[in-house]
Amino acid sequence: xxxxxxxxxxxxxxxxxxxxxxxxxxxxxxxxxxxxxxxxxxxxxxxxxxxxxxxxxxxxxxxxxxxxxxxxxxxxxxxxxxxxxxxxxxxxxxxxxxxxxxxxxxxxxxxxxxxxxxxxxxxxxxxxxxxxxxxxxxxxxxxxxxxxxxxxxxxxxxxxxxxxxxxxxxxxxxxxxxxxxxxxxxxxxxxxxxxxxxxxxxxxxxxxxxxxxxxxxxxxxxxxxxxxxxxxxxxxxxxxxxxxxxxxxxxxxxxxxxxxxxxxxxxxxxxxxxxxxxxxxxxxxxxxxxxxxxxxxxxx
DNA sequence: ATCGCGACCTGGTTGC
DNA sequence: TGCAACCAGGTCGCGA
Numbered sequence: 001x002x003x004x005x006x007x008x009x010x011x012x013x014x015x016x017x018x019x020x021x022x023x024x025x026x027x028x029x030x031x032x033x034x035x036x037x038x039x040x041x042x043x044x045x046x047x048x049x050x051x052x053x054x055x056x057x058x059x060x061x062x063x064x065x066x067x068x069x070x071x072x073x074x075x076x077x078x079x080x081x082x083x084x085x086x087x088x089x090x091x092x093x094x095x096x097x098x099x100x101x102x103x104x105x106x107x108x109x110x111x112x113x114x115x116x117x118x119x120x121x122x123x124x125x126x127x128x129x130x131x132x133x134x135x136x137x138x139x140x141x142x143x144x145x146x147x148x149x150x151x152x153x154x155x156x157x158x159x160x161x162x163x164x165x166x167x168x169x170x171x172x173x174x175x176x177x178x179x180x181x182x183x184x185x186x187x188x189x190x191x192x193x194x195x196x197x198x199x200x201x202x203x204x205x206x207x208x209x210x211x212x213x214x215x216x217x218x219x220x221x222x223x224x225x226x227x228x229x230x231x232x233x234x235x236x237x238x239x240x241x242x243x244x245x246x247x248x249x250x251x252x253x254x255x256x257x258x259x260x261x262x263x264x265x266x267x268x269x270x271x272x273x274x275x276x277x278x279x280x281x282x283x284x285x286x287x288x289x290x291x292x293x294x295x296x297x298x299x300x
Numbered sequence: 301a302t303c304g305c306g307a308c309c310t311g312g313t314t315g316c
Numbered sequence: 317t318g319c320a321a322c323c324a325g326g327t328c329g330c331g332a
Contacts, residue, residue: 001325032309061326079325080310095310128309130326172303181327189325279305280325 002077004061004152004186005229010083011063015056017085018065018122021102022052033081033097033126036134036145047135048073048100054140060152060185064136064143072139074146078130086121098124098133152186153222154230164215167207174210175203176278178222187222190258191229193283195222197257202289203282209292228254257283 002010026045028034037044052068064072075083084093088101100122124133136143151158163184167177177183178192187195196203198221201214232254256266261274265285273286 003326076326078309078327126309127311128324130309170302176304179326278325281323 001079001188001190002061002081003188003191003226004154005191005226007058007061007063007077007186008154008230009233010077011056011058013085014063014065014083014122017120018053018102019055020053021120022050023048023100024103024119025049025099025101027099027101028097029099030097030129032129033124033132034134036132039135044133044135047071053102059142059146059155060149060181061188062143062146062149062185064139066140070138070140072136072143073133074136074139074143075124075133076131078126078128078132080128081124081126081131084123084125086123088119088121090121093123093125095125095127096123097126097129100124149181149185150183153184153219154186154226158184160216160219163219164212167215168210168212170207172207173204173277174201174207174215174218175282177207178203178218179278184219184222186226189280189282190255191222191225193258194225194256196289197284198225200288202284202291203277205292206295209295257285259283 026048028041028045031041034041034044039047048067051071053065054068055066057064057066057072062074062076064074066072075081077083080095102120102122124131134145136145139145150163166183167174170177170183172180175192175196178187178195179189192203195218199214199218201210201218207215257272260272260283262271264270265272265288268285268287270285270287272283275282275284
């Protein structure tokens with residue numbers, strides 16, 4: 001379940017291997033992952049063919065390849081998406097959806113031998129197909145499709161004051177606010193639960209009942225847990241998430257709350273609880289993370 | 301503007 | 317044994 005750290009690992013891997021390469025051919029094997037492209041699979045492929053990749057960028061869980069003509073190939077991994085790099089001719093994955101044939105990749109990291117002009121396949125693989133790809137016209141700097149997405153917490157230009165101001169005007173539960181990509185992007189169910197556990201905050205506390213310092217502290221924990229995951233190459237729970245070179249991350253061994261139902265809280269020993277929230281699961285320590293008192297009816 | 305819900309997807313697991 | 321129900325969850329679109 002890729003969240004910001006996993007997507008950043010993918011972005012960095014792509015940056016290292018495909019910047020400078022030209023897209024020679026595009027093969028769409030399933031229409032669904034390109035559903036957001038109004039030109040359809042054929043138009044999608046045509047818009048990319050012949051384009052040179054100049055940069056790989058990211059905001060929240062979205063990443064995009066900036067193309068020489070100013071357009072962008074914008075992608076989201078959804079729940080089970082992967083971007084893999086292969087030598088041509090490697091066996092197709094069961095859930096291979098789009099194949100890009102690239103030519104003349106950029107030199108590898110400094111110090112490494114120049115690879116010369118060798119072909120390379122970039123593959124979008126996605127079992128559940130919540131993810132997708134779209135060609136964004138003029139989107140090389142910031143695709144118009146994602147202008148509504150807030151900056152993410154590790155973006156140097158993320159505005160903590162604005163986040164706190166907006167969150168404190170919202171009546172929604174703080175976990176819902178963390179998952180609101182218009183408020184802060186890149187946070188999913190896993191890192192939301194981890195950050196809330198670290199902040200000793202119950203996810204159902206309403207935003208407008210939290211103080212500025214509490215929200216700032218929570219933001220700090222979001223950054224900490226993401227930074228640690230990033231340092232370890234992303235989280236993985238099964239073979240679904242693999243980074244750009246096909247290697248699994250291993251941050252799942254460091255989780256304190258998510259998926260830990262029944263396990264003793266690492267701080268106080270109380271068994272971690274699981275409850276349904278927003279049609280998904282929330283994991284928390286019932287001792288460290290006290291639920292909110294009910295809002296009194298009729299208050300102004 | 302904000303809020304909260306259902307739909308979209310597949311495949312592994314669980315229950316009858 | 318076979319089949320149906322359930323679960324994972326990010327995003328979008330909708331009605332309130």
